[in-house]
Amino acid sequence: MSNHLNTSDAVDPTARNRRKKWLATGIAGLTGVVSLGLVAATNAGAVSRVDDLGGQQSQRDGSGQNGREGDGDQVLNVTNVPCDVNELFAAINRANQHLGGTLKLARGCTYELRNGTATTGPSTGSNALPPITTDITILGEHSSLERAFDLPSAAPALFRIFQVSPGGNLRLSDTTLRNGLVTGGDDGGAILVQAGARAELNGVKLTQNNAAGGGGVGGAIANLGTTVLKDSSLTLNNAGGSGGAVSNTGTLTVEKTYFEANKTSSIAPNGGGAVASTGGTVQVRESTFVGNQTAGSGGGLQLTAGSGSVTDTTFRLNIATFNGGGIGNTGADLQLRNVKFVQNTAILSGGGLFTSPGTTTTVLRGDAALPTDLVERAEHERSEAGKDERKDDERDAGKDERKVDERESGKGSTAEKSGERKSDKDSSAEKSEKADGRGAGDGGERHDAAKGDQREGGKSHTGRHDGTTDEQEGARQDDKGSELEKRVEEHKGTTFFGNVAGFLGGGIANNGILTLADAVLLRNQAAVSGGGINNITPGTVVIQHSVITENQAGVNGGGIFNAAPAGNVTVDTRSRVFKNNPNNCFPLGATANCQG
Known part of the structure; x- marks a missing residue:
């Protein structure tokens, strides 16, 4: 019996029938050397055969x-x-x-x-x-x-x-x-x-x-069935x-996958510049959404129904013409853990995140404790800045008082001499101007310009009490800002940094049920209200162990703006809301643990 293998693409029907006969007879019916060889090969895991695929x-x-x-x-x-x-x-x-x-x-x-x-x-x-x-x-x-x-x-x-x-x-x-x-x-x-x-x-x-x-x-x-994306782009x-x-x-399961420059062109309720989930479930882990765009809502991700979870993922530079530059949650239950919303834009509301009525969005605790030293340092810097301002004011006030005393004491004895010197100066200046053929106004302008040139050439600018120039102080503040951004990026919790809304909620515009834990909202901007968070009826916001600072609103609520009934926004005692512009929370005094 031959041990020949057919390697052509066409399978010989005779050979196929013969192979079926072998299987029916079984190895026990084979004798001789070939039988022993086949059994040995089978035990060794190296049986050669004809592939049924071709x-x-x-x-x-x-x-x-x-x-x-x-x-x-x-x-x-x-x-x-x-x-x-x-x-x-x-x-x-x-x-x-x-x-x-x-x-x-x-x-x-x-x-x-x-x-x-x-x-x-x-x-x-x-x-x-x-x-x-x-x-x-x-x-x-x-x-x-x-x-x-x-x-x-x-x-x-x-x-x-x-x-x-x-x-x-x-x-x-x-x-x-x-x-x-x-x-x-x-x-x-x-x-x-x-x-x-x-x-x-x-x-x-x-x-x-x-x-x-x-x-x-x-x-x-x-995807209408089940799709898994891993290490893809x-x-x-x-x-x-x-x-x-x-x-x-x-x-839909997405893991370690990169989305960039994807786009949808229809307006809301459509959206999801990169991903739109209109039902079922979506899970995203360790992925990146960069520069995606939609004419609707959810520049990076939109959820209109079902449920979703996003973990260890970054949304950066995504754009929504309507709401939710990073994520637009318009109808789902959504959980977020260690998600970075960085410099996303919504032309309307929710530069980083937008939530609709009837939705539940939970920002879960991070993998590490909130960097409270960041808060303490920021508050320390604010305190030190206040001390420096008071010292400058006191020093300037002392100088002014001494100057006034000196002028008052010398007025009586020198007034007459000053008048004589002024008369002589005026006469001399008039003669000089006539000789040069120029007016007093021209000479004054040239003199001031020369002074300006000297100051600019010497880079002196305005001196500070600690010996630094304005230029040096600006560079120092830039370094502090870069260090702060780095610390926020390293924070193992959810962060909203540098997001922008053309209307409400630079970081977050909330209309649903929102819980924030271990979150940082820093330097977000809204053209009207809620630089950090804007909350609208029937929305509720619970803020736990989070930092909201250096956010800006064009009208009110640089940190938090609550347009819902008082009590719909709660801030626990471990959270910090400070240094927002023009105020931390609005209406003023309506939110506990958020003043000014």
């Missing part, structure tokens, strides 16, 4: 060569896919037919996709590749799958790259998905994960994908509706 040779030796990858019991049947779109199409079809498999793409290959196949069902549209209907793993090997850039942006050249159908499970790694395009209400510019389907993306780049049109959601991914994706990069109505 007849390629496989070997269970843990080497990852010849179509097999893995070690021990974790062994993958691998089909190597040449750098050819037709070969990839056929390989996916074979994997679907054989109830799963693993495909390895050609290293560094760009698979240029030029045709789509229409599918049935709501929000589906066309796909470049066969829908995933079973358990398929695709190893990218630094390859790219892209819709050809020279195709027109019109049917029939509109298609996404992957669709994962109910019962399907796509594991995709080390791949770039680029330039997918759907429109007319179809969802998911690159990937559509339907209800009952699952996708896991690890080390995947999704860029320049688009779900165009007012109803299109999920510029890169539309989503950049420059666009949606006409919600979710510039990802839209979610199922279960």
Whole structure:
């Protein structure tokens, strides 16, 4: 009996029938050297056989060569896919037919996709590749799958790259998905994960994908099932509706993933420049949202229903034309832990965070204690500054008194002589001006200019009592500001730093139920009210062990503005609200532990 392996792509039907017969007979029916060899190979974990996915040779030796990858019991049947779109199409079809498999793409290959196949069902549209209907793993090997850039942006050249159908499970790694395009209400510019389907993306780049049109959601991914994103990046994706990069109505998990410059173009209630979750659950961990933008709410993340949690994540430089430059929570239960809101902008309200009525948002305690030394140092600096001002005032007052005494004592004895000297000076000045052919006004201007030039050239400026110049003092304050920013960045709690709102709530605009613990709100700005926090009926805010300082409002409530009934904002005794402009809390005296 031969131990020959068929390595061609076509499987010989005779060989397949013979293999089935072997299995039915069993190893016990084999005799001779071949039988002993097969048993030994089986015990050693290195049986060679024909691969059902396409007849390629496989070997269970843990080497990852010849179509097999893995070690021990974790062994993958691998089909190597040449750098050819037709070969990839056929390989996916074979994997679907054989109830799963693993495909390895050609290293560094760009698979240029030029045709789509229409599918049935709501929000589906066309796909470049066969829908995933079973358990398929695709190893990218630094390859790219892209819709050809020279195709027109019109049917029939509109298609996404992957669709994962109910019962399907796509594991995709080390791949770039680029330039997918759907429109007319179809969802998911690159990937559509339907209800009952699952996708896991690890080390995947999704860029320049688009779900165009007012109803299109999920510029890169539309998830109705379960999607997991790990160590991936989503950049420059666009949606006409919600979710510039990802839209979610199922279960979405995001871990160590980077979102940058994604965008949605429809106004509220749409939004989510990077991610929009309109149902189900979303969990975000150790990720970054930078420079995303929406014409609606939630420049980085929008939640309109369901629940969400965000941990150890940064929202920086995101923009919302409506509300919530960083996050817009317009209908969900949301938990935040150690989240950094840095320099986000809302044209209306909630530069960092916006919450709607009926929502519950909880900022959980950080992983480390609030840096109270930061507060103590700031209060110490304020106290010292007050002492310095009083010393300066006292010193200036003493100088003025001595000058007055000296002038008064010398007036009687020198008045006559002063009059004579003044007369002589006037006469001499008049003669000099006539000789020079210039007026007194011109001479005065030139004299003052010379003085100004001397001061500017010598960099003397205004001296201070400690010997420093204004310029040196400014540099020292800048250094203090940089150090303060660094300390806030290192704080293992949630921080709102440098966010801006064109109307209300530079840091936070709250209309729901908000709890803050171990939070720092620093240098946020609102054009009207609530530089740090703006609270509106029926909103309630509970602030615990937090710092609100150096925030600014154009009208009132530099720290906190409460437009709800008194008592809807509470500040515990461990919190500090100070040095906000024009006042710390408004209405004045209405919030306990927040004065002035």
